[in-house]
Amino acid sequence: MxxxxxxxxxxxxxxxxxxxxxxxxxxxxxxxxxxxxxxxxxxxxxxxxxxxxxxxxxxxxxxxxxYMSNGSLSDRLHSCNIDNQCLSWKQRLQICIGVAQGLNHLHTGVEGKTIIHGDVKPHNILFGKNWVAKISDINLSLSRYHEVITTTVLEGSLGYLDPEHFLTSRFTIKSDVYSFGVVLLEVLCGREAFLFDEQEKHRFLSKWAIECIEAGSVEEIIDPYLMGKILPLSLSVFVEIASNCLLLRSTERPSMIDVVRKLQLALQLQETADAPLE
CATH class of the missing domain: 3.30.200.20 (Phosphorylase Kinase; domain 1)
Structure with a gap:
């Protein structure tokens, strides 16, 4: 359960x-x-x-x-209309960097403890007046002196859960990394973690997106609003880090500080391409 x-x-x-x-x-x-x-x-x-x-x-x-006055990342990604303008690629990268920095702080920034959020998803990423992304709903957090916790009860939300947890009952900071990888795909695809096919059957966004990436069909998963607006090098770095976050073996996934650095590189590449010529 x-x-x-x-x-x-x-x-x-x-x-x-x-x-x-x-x-x-x-x-x-x-x-x-x-x-x-x-x-x-x-x-x-x-x-x-x-x-x-x-x-x-x-x-x-x-x-x-x-009080966070500007809603959640889920609102911004999935309720795109005239009044709620779609996020640009640079805005999405800046949001992802902020969230990654927040998770890195939870994992490493509290002296003597490792904090596992346990329910990383767009609904739990909120914006205040200045539009800085902030992690919320840490009610599933596990604050311990060790980085591995064994639990027989699944923590978090379906679609974002670390598949390794199903097999081992182990819950680690790398479980947060996996969930964040799903968030990265939502940011790129503009789709929710659950998809429906033509037969109205559930499919996980992570499974579908990784299949397209491995088949060399990244363009199939990109949010239509972003088509033609992403520098290929920036996209390549982003897709690489998202894919690495979703590796089935938790030990092969990157740390959140590595994720922060890769996302900052993706943003730097995009900003260089967008800079006006002097």
Missing amino acids: IRSYRSNVYVGYIEKTKVAIKRFSRDYSYDWFCSELEVLSQVRCMNVVSLVGYCYDGHEMILVHE
């Missing part, structure tokens, strides 16, 4: 500051509430949604976060 907890998020104010109030349902595990509270109270990173405060009173469990 896949572990799933419910919570409701409300908008409120502390004095004149707008905040997001996350109220957990009564069936939510107290241990996992404490885990998220512990993680957020230690993390100081511009690419992770910050904690403002909390409340625990009997069965009432509440976390207060900074």
Whole structure:
């Protein structure tokens, strides 16, 4: 089974500051509430949604976060219209770099601990007023002194789950890397993690996209809005890092700092191509 907890998020104010109030349902595990509270109270990173405060009173469990006014990456990728303009390739790269930096901080930036997010997906990547991408919903986070955790319950969301976890029950920081690889494909393809074929059967975006990449048909998976707008070298670097994140053996996947560097290279190549000639 896949572990799933419910919570409701409300908008409120502390004095004149707008905040997001996350109220957990009564069936939510107290241990996992404490885990998220512990993680957020230690993390100081511009690419992770910050904690403002909390409340625990009997069965009432509440976390207060900074308010993210511009929705999620899922909204920006899959609700593209006149009022919600499609993201350019450079914007998508900048968002991916921000998220990768946030994950790298969770994995390595808290002294003495490794933090596994456990549910990396576009719904959990939010934007504030300045459009900086921030990771949210760390309620599945596992804060431990070791990088490998064994659990018999699947954590995360179908379509983003590390396939190695199904076989070994091991959950690692490389599981986050796999999930982020799916996010990278969503960013490139403009499609959700689940696809439907002509017979209305489920297909995973990751499986379909990797098949096209290995067949040399990358153009088939690119978001139509981006066609002709991506420098081939930038695309090549991006596809390579996405494919490496999705390798079946977790030990062969890159670290998040390596992912950050490759994405920065993809952005640098695109910016060089887009720069006006003097």
